[in-house]
Amino acid sequence: MTKSLFEEKLNSSKFLITTEVGPPKGVDISELEHHIELLKDKVDAINVTDHQSSIMRYPSLGGCLLIKERGGEPILQMTCRDRNRMALQADLLFAHSRGVNNVLALTGDSVDVGDHPEVKPVFDVESAQLLKMIRTLESGKDAAGNDLKGAPQFCVGASVHPSADFIEPQLIKFEKKVAAGAQFFQTQGIFELASFRRFMQYASQFDVKILAGVIVMASAGMARYMNKSVPGIIVPKEVIDELATAEKGKGLQKGIEIAVRMIREIKENNLCDGIHIMAVGNEGIVPEIIEAALMEKVQT
C-alpha cells in the first residue's frame, strides 16, 4: 500500500509537478489559503516551507494541515535548525496522525542568515540523519530504540544541489541521503542545464525520483540579491543579464519566460522525473507557468 497520494504518483511514470507556499509571519493566513486554493488542483503536491531562510513564520505543519483540509496533497518541509530529535519525532508523529505523510528532510539554513540571528541553532541532527530517523520511526522504534505504540509511514524526500561549485562532496551527501531512505529529490534552483544534465547522468543510476527546482525570478536585482544572500542559490550571469533586459516593471514577466523555457527543455528532453516550482512570494503565477510550459491544463 502506498503511503500517500504523492507516493502513488512517484511510482507512476507521470511527469511530476510540485510547488511550494511560504506561510505568513503572523496569523493572517488569508493569502496562504488563497494560494493553496489556487494551486491544489494544478500540482501533484505542495511543499510548505519551514521558516524559510531562517525567518520565523507560521509553521510548516500548520500550512500542511490547511492544504489537507482543502483536499490538497502537502509535503511537510522539515529542517533540523530549530528542533532536537525529540521535537522532530513528536512533530512527525503528529503529522502522520493528521494525514500529512510526505516529508522533505532538510538540514535548514543557518540562523545567521535570518531574522532571529541571536537564537540557539539546534542541528542536533542533519538531513541524512533525519531521513534515517524517519525510517526508524516507520520500523516501530523511536530514535532511542524504544517501541512506538503505532508506527507512522512517510513518503520521504530530500534536497540536492546539482550546480554546486564543488560538486563531488555534494554527490557524496546525495548518496548518503539515498542510502538513508530518500525516495525523491527536489533540487536547489536550476538555472542552466549543462550541469543539470551531468548530474542526471550520474543520478539516474539510483532508484529515486528527481524533480528539478525552478525558481521564478522577479527581477535582475532579486537574482543578484539571492546570489549574495540566499544559501544554495547560484544564478549565472547570463540569466541575470537576460532579466536585466526586461522593461521597467516587467521583470517578473521575463522571469516567467525563463522559467517556462527551462521547464519545457527539461520535459521535452526527458531530463528528469518532474519539476518543483519555487515562485518565492509570487505563488499566484504558478498556474500560468504550468499552463504555458506544458501547453495543457495539468490533470491531477
Add this chain to the structure above:
Amino acid sequence: MIVVEQKPVDTIQRMVAPYNKVMILGCGTCVTVCNAGGEREVSFLREALQFAEAKNGGRDHSFTEHTLKRQCDEEFLELIAEQVRGIDAILSLACGIGVQTLAEHFPDMVVLPGVNTSFLGMAKEWGIWDERCTACGDCRLEETAGICPITRCTKGILNGPCAGTKNGKCEVSPEMDCAWILIYQRLERLGQLDKMRRYYPPRNFRPIPRPRRIVASPSFTAVGGNHD
C-alpha cells in the same frame, strides 16, 4: 590555548566602580599568549583605568597589579593570599576558569571578569586567532582528516556539506571556509575519501551535560599526580 578578549575599558570601569581597592590579576599562560591578560595587559589596563578616572576628575580607586603563573590552579593562588586580605575586589584577566578558581579559593572576595572567554583556538597569524576545538568530549578528528566539523562547520553537521556552500565558503560569511570542503579536499589528498562516504549517526550528547568532571585512575593518584 584558551582564547580570550579583554572587555571594553568602560565596561570594566562600571564593574569596578563600587570597589575602592582593586587588584588587577593577570595570568601567565593562555591569556598571556593571546595578548589579553598577561603582565603587560595588566599594566596597560591599570594605566587606562587610572587615566579614565583622572579625566573624570576623580581618583576614588587604588589599583594593584599581580600576575600569576596560572590562575586555574589553587597552588598558585596561595601566593597572593596575603595581598588579597587588604583589597575589596579582584579584577581577573584570566579565562572563566581562572575567575572561578579564584572565587572558590577566596570565598569572601569579590571576583570580577576583565575578559570574555571566547574559545579554544590557535593563533592563525599575528593578531588573528581561530577557533579549533569545542571540547565536545568525543573527538572524531580521525574521521575528518584532522579538521573538526563540529567546531568549524557553523551547523556542526557530520555527513558532508550542506547546500549553502559557495566558492568553498560558508553560507554565513564569504570570509569563512566551508569545513566540509576542507575536509573533502584533505581526505582526497590522503586517499581516505571512504571516510566521508560513511554514514555518521547523530551525536551522543551524553558526554556534554554540564558541568563535566574527569576523575584520574588510581594509578595516577598513586604516583602523586602530575603537578609540574
